[in-house]
Amino acid sequence: MENCTLYTHEVDMGKVLTRMRANFDASALKVNGQEEHWESITVVSKKRRLRKGNTITITYRQRAVPGYTLEHSDEPVVVNLHGMYAFVQQIDADNQELKDRLLAKIPTINTEIAIKAEPSFNGDLRSAVMELAYELDAFFFSEGNVIFNTDVQGFWDKTGALLLDVNGHSTATNLAVNIETKYFDSQLPPSAEALERKARSLQQLQAMGVRSSAMLPAIADESTAVIRSAAEVAQRVAILTAINTVAFGYLSGTDIISYLQKNQLWEHTTPAEKAFLHNPTEEQKKKETWKCEGIWVLLWALNLLPELGYMTDLCNMDLIPEEIFPFRGLSGNPAVFFEKATTLRSTPEILDANDLYYRAHWSCVDARLKNEEAPVHPGVVYERHYALNWLISYRNQPWDEVTCDT
Known part of the structure; x- marks a missing residue:
């Protein structure tokens, strides 16, 4: 058979x-x-x-x-x-x-x-x-x-x-993604708030010299968006900063597993993160270093950083004040960080950032498909879009499964 x-x-x-x-x-x-x-x-x-x-x-x-x-x-x-x-x-x-x-x-x-x-x-x-x-x-x-x-x-x-x-090989060169228009038609029309946000993002990108598509739909508005709680965001960034030390080779996976277990964070660590800590290969370490951009976004969302900065530049973790950094060594207590990370930025601020990075991400994908140089840093934009999508509970996806549709 x-x-x-x-x-x-x-x-x-x-x-x-x-x-x-x-x-x-x-x-x-x-x-x-x-x-x-x-x-x-x-x-x-x-x-x-x-x-x-x-x-x-x-x-x-x-x-x-x-x-x-x-x-x-x-x-x-x-x-x-x-x-x-x-x-x-x-x-x-x-x-x-x-x-x-x-x-x-x-x-x-x-x-x-x-x-x-x-x-x-x-x-x-x-x-x-x-x-x-x-x-x-x-x-x-x-x-x-x-x-x-x-x-x-x-x-x-x-x-x-x-x-x-399963080995990662391909012979195909393209794959069309088609969606029946009636599925779009069945959705509620975007609100005035969402359309205004879309227009602002397009104007801001145009001023930056970034071409995006006016055909992209508007995102959720304040009445429908489900922003994750400050406690959940603080917990996530505390885990990410600890794991990031393994990615950069400062500490071993075993050290961080013990740290997370001691501080009741291990049960909130994702399956992919657990797999990485148990076997931190050099290839996976390279991928995990990019999570710095997600850490940057989540600290910004917690009102602990004043701004996200430019889409053309990698974030500089050295600029994060030591007193607000979640991970303070293996003997440190993340409770000190949790006491400071208790409030989020307003929902409109978070949605503005998500909408902007969503449209900038489209520009990066479009440039790649045309074999052109992207007008902003594709890696920075993708990782920040990823964190922002998680932050707004996009499709209610857990951290390991966040998609960055464009």
Whole structure:
């Protein structure tokens, strides 16, 4: 038996039945359930399309409410997509841009189509499945079969090109991310406050010589945004500053694990952070050093830094006064910091910063796609956008799973 799974934003499964009927004789098809809402399709080999005795079975499951974001839900499809997103996120990809596109596409998925072949896929069946993928603008997940002529676990696009395997390899060069306009239309229109904020951000970026897109939507306004509490922000930045000492090689992962455990912070450390501290490889250390920008943002949000500074410059941690720095050595007590970190900036201030960095991030991505130099520092903008998205509870995502959609 061989399997593969198609993932698509489409919800009209009548297209699947139509495609199968175009490829196989009616006598070979068995449809379970009503035609417009079929439960399974089985193709039994009787003619030349399949070798005698071969069968394929197609089933599917969908989100209860179609959309283009991954809100937290107990729906099996959404739970699976969250797991897929986390799985892709941790792969060290050769083509980071392609990985980012796959990460952007996963939240748009509405339907998961499972295809099982007994005993295996053959040439004609491969053709039918590829046609179906193309029609549904789908991508594949497979643990290996004759469709892709490999036993490697990974993701393939609708043409059969490798998007990303578990080893980080790719052969595809692009991946379109399409969203049904009706999903946008179903959302409430942006408020005057959100539109004014968008206009201010665009004007500010224009004055900085940064071109952004007026087509980007407005973000949440003060009435809908959920800003994390000062206590949660203080706890997060206390953990980040401790882990940052390992990233820069000042202390060992074992030292910081003991410190976090002693100060009741270990249970609030994320799975990815725990994995890093248990095995701080040189490659991971390089990535973790970038968290300085997130630390900078969160200290700013706690009213402990006067401004975020320029998007063109790396933050300078040496400018942070010692008396407000969360980590004060292995013998230090973070409670001293928590006593000072009790208030947040106003919600409009935080939303202004998030909106500005969101639009600047788009400019960085656009420049990269065009092989142009970004007008601001892409790494600085991404890391600050990441921290700001966490701060405003964007899609209610935990720290390890924050997305920076543009």
